[in-house]
Amino acid sequence: MGTPNKKMVKACTRCKQRKKKCTGDLPCEYCSKINQPEGCEYKARVKSKVAKVTERYINSLKSRIRELEVEVAKGAPGSTLDYDNHASASDINPLLEPTYGLEFHSKNELEPKTTKRYLGTSACAQFLRKVKQSIADTCNEGLLSHDPSYTSGTPLATDPEGSIDRGYIANVVAEHLPNSSDAQRLISNASKMIGADYLFIEPQYFELTVERMFYRGSVPKHAIDLIQFSVELLRFVSYLALGSLFDKTRQGSKSLSVRLHSTCISIYGQLTSVYDQAASTSMVQSLLCIAYFALSQNKTTFAFTMVGNAIRIMFTLGYHKSTQSQRENRTFWLCFIYDRLLAVRFGFPLMIDEREINVPVFDQAEGAQRVVSLDMYHFVAQVRLAMVTTQVITKIYIQNPFSFLHNCHLVLRQLKSWFDLLPDELKFDYNNIKSGLIRSTFNLHINYNYSIMITTRPVLLYVFNVILTKGSHGGDLFENDQFNLILDLLESCIQAAEIQSRILAKLYYDDKMAVNSFLDCHYIFSATIILILAGYCQMLMKKSVLYSGGIECLFDAIKNNLNFLQRLSEHNIVARNFNEQLTEFIDMMSSEQVVQVLNPDTNDNQPYILFSRSTQGQTFLSNDQHSEEKEFNIADVGFVDLSELLDNMNNQFLSGTSVDDFLNANF
Template sequence: MDKQSTRARHRTARACIPCRRRKIKCNGAQPCSPCQTSGSTCSFGALDRRMTSALYIKSLEDKIRELREIMQNDSRRSESLHDQQPPSVSIGRSERHSDQSPSLSVQSPPESFNEDVIETMVGTHDNVHDKETSPQQYRGSFAGLRLLQRVQGLCRQISGLPRSSNTEALEERFVRAFDLTPTNTSCEGILLLPQPAEMTRAIDVVLNQALSNMQFLDCPSLQSIVADIYSDVENVSLKCHGKSLAFLYSVLALARLSETVAFNEDIGSRQGAANGLRYFNASREMIDPASCRDLVSLQTLLCIAIYAQASSMMSTSYSYICIAVSTALQMGLFEDEAPRGITESEKLCRRQIFAVLNIMDTYVTVALGLPKTLRNVISDQALPAPVKPLTISEPLAGTYAHAQLIQILAAAVESIHPPTRPISEKNGFYAVEYSKITAIERQLEAWFVQLPPLPSTSEPAIDSNVTRSQLLLRLSYAHVQMVLYKPFLHHTLKGVLQNCCLNLKAYACGSACIKAAMQVVWLAERLETCKLFNESYWFTTLILAFAASCLAVFVLSNSRDESDETAIAVCKIRELCSRHADGNVSMQRCSEFLESLPLGRADVRDLTHSNMPSRYMQNIPINFGELYDGPQAGDEQDSTVLQALSLPMYLHSSDHFGGFDAF
């Protein structure tokens, strides 16, 4: 007999449940070899190795449920989802280029859609990392910059422009213009000090222009620091004033960037901006972010962050804001009670710094789609003063109103499209509850009615600083409206209105975004008329880019007459960007993008002669059905929610646009 046949075979008293069910040999290990190979759960050695029929059926149901979820997630990521949805509706002239690129289409909503939420144009599986620059670069799904790029893609697709390397390069240049990389230059601090008279003028420019509605500096403290520095310049003992010198350099950088007229007639705007960059780099070199534990260093960080944002360096601005937040929290600025021994002026300064820091943090995190750095802030502590200013001429009046508005913006982002968690979804798109939108609308209306009315152009001019503050407040108000309504902009596209079962509430949200964009155009024109416009004011270029993209896609999709007010507004904002293109990269790229679109050349007339601006300033709802053939009352769905329409699958793909997070 063969030795192998006589070898004793290991036998088990009882096989595990999977082996018995499959009728295979079980070696008695824990787990046994067959279960380990197949990935099954081995029951050998368990006290109760028998599974009842009910438990077995339940385990099978759980596995089937898991497999169905995996299949649904995979189908959402694939292009097959487009074939499973209801028939699409083509928009505009994109059908002419169906052989070149997928047709721009919007699907009609499913009948079984949940009536408690509304869908946006933001896909649940959009790529949030920038493949072009760094895989570690994150941009949230609802980031303002990502939505801006999405609307730009809509403009190109609706206009029927063929996809080419030139258009790709143009879009990439534009979308990256808001997040440039700072240049590093080495400077000698002692050689950069200007004359005392120029320094005094720089302080006036920063207080009245650069920090309009974001006031956290006071003139007496600045003048005291200047006196100390310039007295020590003669003695060449600047080493002991490193923090104060870095503070002055940041103030000088803001002044060079923010003044509408050059400091000296012999110095042009380009040279003035270059000098501002030198001050900016010198301030960055002289301050140590890890050792900022005083108000002067904190003010320096805020000035650097404002300069970086005004120079289209959004990520750099965000980095300095995070450093400032860390410093402010460690210094206890979030507490109402200040340390003992400080004066009342220092207490007020601490409160102003924290309020402005909260404003800046909200703006930048909304633009980048990142979680808010300052969270769970007491609403009263986020205001620059314990008592509301009585008149608009008080220094903190604009900052106080601005801080209140930003609290509404933060609440809107947190409740409608928070960056840290998914909301309800349908067909692969995020959804928003309509009741939350109306709640934010009521807060915005209550804030707006508290603003004093603007004087007309025929009335005697008031203080220019007050006029600038009030106009910029309304510009910020329009920005908050665009943040609220921009995810629903596609409801105003003409192809959707003519071929789908419409909901007037969804259409109203998209129209409100167009209304806010028109308001931005009028405000920018009014600022220019008053000689108060400067593209370096806080978030001005990004607000203009938002307005331009919204108006452009509206005009292109609805084929409006060139004499229409919306078409005129597009031409006006295009010319405004062209006039200021030399001084700002973002304005230059925005102008190039608008010039590439077939928008026509309308006879630009002054919008102040129409009734649109007056209705904007009085907060009277505008019926956009008067401007073009919109939905009629009989077309409204019988529901209490907005139904946003799904965009085509190629808008989901970040590869189609070279990355949604290209900013």
């Protein structure tokens, strides 16, 4: 990654093409002026790291290698290995698979040597086919001319077992694809709405892949070529489905997105019969897109399955050990981000163990160009935050021998380090919004506050449980030496939820919120739970202030969040589900039985006690039913500064206390 806070020495690629002077900023003035900040990038060739050694030294190494080979041969007299011909283990045993699966090289000499495919040779059917192939090679090649799996030049059989229906693929291309201009618009729409966080579309993808294969080419007739064509078609249609999902310009775009998503699933079903040969970077990217769409339809289990399949392919291809291009590298880390996204939001198990990863973020091949762009900055920051999410899951939500406060301190320290290392281009300032600020920048800070919330919210539950069991008598509910520490953690949790709510409000009023997405609705949902619970705790704690920000501001945030979810419910099944859950929770807390138990001294002069339901089913605060909707005043929005909290935790570090006993038993 380039050095932040400094201008680039060279011009960006767009200014180079224009042959005009570039300001060197990221984004530069021209890219900001034309409203394409995400396209501003700087390229520089990576210096070759070649160690200089003498020819004499190389010859000595070769001599030593020959000596060792002779010694090995003497130690194994029965060995018949021909070292001069470089015989490999796969040559000796054609069924023995290398580390990352058996490599398949096309007999076409024009095909790049890097092409490789996992053939799944361990399957018994594959073993039988190899036996039959041996017979055919020895006796009569015509015996197996009907089988499409042996040579790349053999036409497909009509038997659906182990093959793809070419007629179906041709029908998808002819009937389901939009015209070229609409397709390009939808792909661009998906890229801008989802951004670098959860989607990667390589530069010139449309020109080099889509137009060449689907608008200027034809459906191949040969087996291997058709498989590759179908995989790319799957990826293309998955992008179109996402682009239609967020398309606000045309009516019926949502129904179109659902149809395209169904087409994706159907194409994927065709590819499962040749899954071993379809395994590729494009397949992984397609499955992640399908998972993202499934989340927007509230199909969380299906999304988890698709991400799991993508990760399985990725491990089969060996991307966790080595990648040969930025696309492969980016695809691997996208799988990592999706894995953490699902695990922390739904309680699913982690599928990728960080100890098995050997590839860095954005691995650069020798002699390749190093790209510096906002897209790269955003993606690297998201990967680093996903790594912190690993610690949240393992330290906060999985029982371990350390105390909760110890683990909480560790995670918060990592979050602070993440925030401090953000480049200035990704910093967030509502008082002076930069022209290059894009949705991905908002996402980073929403995720940052979300991470603080899920790390510290067990303390809020602890306080609520103490109030339920011991009554609402104030600070004497807690041990004196831990009360201040509890307040510090609560302050950070509630403040992060309020800030996240205000950022989402800004997106909503600026019409930048993805109304059909899962993530935006989930962010509103998670923040609102904390604000509602904090509001009740504050009302019940008559003698102590749990949140210095003021209960009026807190309840304004609750009301706005509920209003957003209510409006989004008209377009989004996920928002409808979250709205129903919050409504049920509020109805429970507002029932007479609960109010009498929690607050028997309720009187008409105490504000903000109950929530109500309007005749339209909208949930709002009972004392503010007549107020008009208004936009948040976000001029004073900042970010949770964890420095003071971490210092206080260092000074008041406690273990073995009642808060630890409760949290260790419940998380």
